[in-house]
Amino acid sequence: MVKRTSFEHDDCPIARSLDAIGDWWSMLIIREALFGISRFSEFQKRLGLAKNILTVRLRALVDQGILKTAPASDGSAYQEYLLTLKGRGVFPILVALRQWSEEFDEHPEEIATILVDKEKGKPVRKLELYSQDGRLLSAGDTALKPRAVVKQGGRLTA
Amino acid sequence: MVKRTSFEHDDCPIARSLDAIGDWWSMLIIREALFGISRFSEFQKRLGLAKNILTVRLRALVDQGILKTAPASDGSAYQEYLLTLKGRGVFPILVALRQWSEEFDEHPEEIATILVDKEKGKPVRKLELYSQDGRLLSAGDTALKPRAVVKQGGRLTA
DNA sequence: CAATCTAGTTTAATAATGCAACCATAGGGG
DNA sequence: CCCCTATGGTTGCATTATTAAACTAGATTG
Numbered sequence: 483m484v485k486r487t488s489f490e491h492d493d494c495p496i497a498r499s500l501d502a503i504g505d506w507w508s509m510l511i512i513r514e515a516l517f518g519i520s521r522f523s524e525f526q527k528r529l530g531l532a533k534n535i536l537t538v539r540l541r542a543l544v545d546q547g548i549l550k551t552a553p554a555s556d557g558s559a560y561q562e563y564l565l566t567l568k569g570r571g572v573f574p575i576l577v578a579l580r581q582w583s584e585e586f587d588e589h590p591e592e593i594a595t596i597l598v599d600k601e602k603g604k605p606v607r608k609l610e611l612y613s614q615d616g617r618l619l620s621a622g623d624t625a626l627k628p629r630a631v632v633k634q635g636g637r638l639t640a
Numbered sequence: 641m642v643k644r645t646s647f648e649h650d651d652c653p654i655a656r657s658l659d660a661i662g663d664w665w666s667m668l669i670i671r672e673a674l675f676g677i678s679r680f681s682e683f684q685k686r687l688g689l690a691k692n693i694l695t696v697r698l699r700a701l702v703d704q705g706i707l708k709t710a711p712a713s714d715g716s717a718y719q720e721y722l723l724t725l726k727g728r729g730v731f732p733i734l735v736a737l738r739q740w741s742e743e744f745d746e747h748p749e750e751i752a753t754i755l756v757d758k759e760k761g762k763p764v765r766k767l768e769l770y771s772q773d774g775r776l777l778s779a780g781d782t783a784l785k786p787r788a789v790v791k792q793g794g795r796l797t798a
Numbered sequence: 799c800a801a802t803c804t805a806g807t808t809t810a811a812t813a814a815t816g817c818a819a820c821c822a823t824a825g826g827g828g
Numbered sequence: 829c830c831c832c833t834a835t836g837g838t839t840g841c842a843t844t845a846t847t848a849a850a851c852t853a854g855a856t857t858g
Contacts (some may be wrong), residue, residue, distance in 0.1 A: 483644055486813065486846065487689070489664065493752035496734055497664075497672055503739075504667065506647065506658050516779055523835050531645070532816050537837060547746075556643030560824085560835060568744040573779040574767050575736040576654055579662075582733055583653030586726040588705075594651035595784040599771035603785065606777060609732050611763045613757035619764060621674055621731040626753040627761065646815085690847050695806060717855060718804060725810050 502546055503572060507531055507539050509579070512565070512572045515549065520562035548572070578609055646650055660704055661730060665689055665697050667737070670730045673707065677721035706730070707749070 503509055510529055517599035519525055526536050540563055543549040548569040551561045580597060584590060585608075597606050611619045661667055668687055671749045675681055684694050696719055701707040706727040709719045739782035740757060742748060743766075755764050 487664070491747075491750060493750060494668075494671075495738045495745065495751045495753075498667060498741045498745055498751070499737040500664050500667055504662070504664055506645070506655075506662055509658055509662065510652075510655060513652075517784075523834080526836090532818090533837065534817090534839085535815065538814095547744075569781055571740055571744050574769065575733065575740055577658040577769055578655045578736040578767070579735040582729055583656045586705075586729050587653065587656055589649075592649060592651060593653045593656070594787055595653075596787050597782055598785045599775070599777055600781055600783045601775070602771060602773065603783075604772045606782060607770045607772060609736070609767045609769055611732065611735055611767055614762045614765060615760065615762060617757070617759070619757055621728055623758055624755055624764060625758045626675075626762075627756045629752055629754050659807080684805090690849090691806065692808080692848095693846065716804090 499575075503541075503543075503548065503575075507535060508548075509572075509576070510541055511536075511543065512548065512569060513576055515563065515565045515569065515574070516573060520564055521560070522563070525563075532565060543569070577606075581608055590598065657733075661706065661733075663697075664739075665693060666701060666706075667730075667734070669694075669697055669701065670706065670727060671734055673721065673723045673727065675729060676732070678710075678713075678722055679718070680721070701727070732767065735764075739766055 489501035492498055492501070492535065503512065507529070511525060514525055514528055519528060522533075522536065522540070525531075525540075526533055540549065544551060544563070546568075547566055549563045550566050552564050553561055577597065583593060599606055607630055611624075613619055613623075613638070617623075647659035650656055650659070661670065665687070669683060672683055672686055677686060680698070683689075683698070684691055687694070689697075698707065702709060702721070705724055706725075707721045708724050710722050711719055713720055735743065735755065741751060747755065756762055757764055767783075769782075773776055775781075
């Protein structure tokens with residue numbers, strides 16, 4: 483690679499998200515964390531990834547404020563990894579990924595679980611995107627607008 | 641890597657999606673395609689990725705039925721890459737990624753664009769997840785249920 | 799018909815990933 | 829106190845992926 487491309491300071495928010503959590507393991511670690519997994523060894527067992535990789539990923543997630551370490555909680559003298567607010571904010575992304583598989587995968591019969599609402603136990607609806615005045619939007623109904631920014635000099639830039 | 645782990649036949653739909661489009665470039669290629677980009681050189685210019693990688697990614701996306709090649713359209717004798725229905729279905733994932741950055745990024749002032757609805761030009765709302773009976777759900781209101789599957793033998797499995 | 803554009807392929811270097819083996823600390827048994 | 833196991837890593841090395849840059853070959857343009 484001669485240096486792997488970083489999107490950390492890209493002006494596209496999608497690229498920025500991908501830079502933060504856009505690899506297989508980070509996303510799956512957050513998925514497990516949302517299930518309540520918090521211990522190093524539990525992550526390692528459930529995901530089956532190499533421990534050194536887990537170490538690196540956990541550290542990166544902590545550095546980015548997606549996970550935080552807590553001294554313990556279940557009595558044992560070890561630490562645990564807990565989601566921050568930012569980390570819990572990844573939930574819609576995971577739901578979107580899940581629903582894409584459910585809708586388009588060629589072997590949906592291999593999918594083992596369904597996302598349901600706790601209260602009724604029924605499958606959730608598809609994620610919906612609305613305009614401010616309440617119209618349901620699809621990709622074609624949207625556009626990108628440059629964010630108007632007033633810089634120090636007072637000039638208007640994109 | 642000694643063979644990168646594949647999630648192609650994982651039973652988790654999130655893992656399956658990640659296996660298909662869970663790398664930086666694939667996601668960004670689809671983003672560009674949603675903007676109407678369809679030519680090899682355009683993708684390469686806009687994303688700034690190495691051409692060999694673009695070749696591999698485009699081929700993988702076509703193999704997976706996310707893009708399809710069409711013989712031409714603007715007269716020139718070259719081919720173009722177009723999104724399939726499955727490809728356009730990635731849109732909510734990209735919206736979720738975008739909104740996560742918008743909400744949690746530490747330098748939101750570096751984000752250059754806003755997603756608006758075409759009709760009014762106003763920013764869209766956050767993606768919303770509803771239960772079948774219309775309640776707005778957050779992560780804590782949901783659970784995973786094993787998908788009941790009736791196998792050949794007639795036994796019920798998870 | 800020479801120059802340039804398109805859509806790649808090839809090559810060589812560098813970076814990331816994975817496996818396995820090792821290490822340090824805590825707690826428990828004897 | 830000594831040995832054993834579990835937790836939470838670290839280190840080394842082999843393999844694989846990504847990249848930039850050079851090269852091709854057909855299509856288009858001047």
